Amino acid sequence: MTIVDVSVPIHDAMTVYRGNPAVRIRPAMTLAKDRVNLSELCLGSHTGTHVDAPSHFIKGGRGIDRLDLRRFIGPAWVADVRRVAGGIGAEALQRARIPKGSRRVLLRTSNSRLWHPARPFRTDFVYLAANGADWMIERGVELVGIDYLSIEGYGVPGAPTHKRLLGAGIPIVEGLDLFRVRPGRWQLVALPLRIANGDAGLTRAVLWRT
8 A cells, every 4th residue: 555645844944825834943952961851832823734713713613722633534535636627616626527426535736846945935726716626525525735834815805715614514634735636536544633723734634545
């Protein structure tokens, strides 16, 4: 079994969403001085590959520690929408031939190339449009993922995609790297950190085929 790691490496000064805290990783102890290596990490909760919890946008929404872990483990469909520019709407999702009954949908867009090599933050990334979010909800999707730092278009007023998905209780995996992943059916594990009442959780996401 070959496991494909689709999470983005966490490192000092890595690319983050504009306005988010910069990533700083510093040695707090060293082998030379303290006989042990121990690092201090300073970063935002939406750094790299992470899961948005409903509480990120929904008043009274569940925190990341209260989400059903079964949503993050199981079959997932990687949808090929690399030819879409701008917002991925319902028509584009229909053309992507996502099988009925898919409960976890990961959107492989042209964004994945932005990780190879990693580039400074871009505002022209591909995102899921509001009617695309409606499409996911109507079909009973329980987890949605995308291959950049936000599923929402940059500067879109009111955050309709986030609010539709999170309002329906659908967690969002952002910051995936699907560059080397073929479209189709995979098995997924993408467990977020158990942060009490967290608005998000950093995530190690992996795929494999059985």
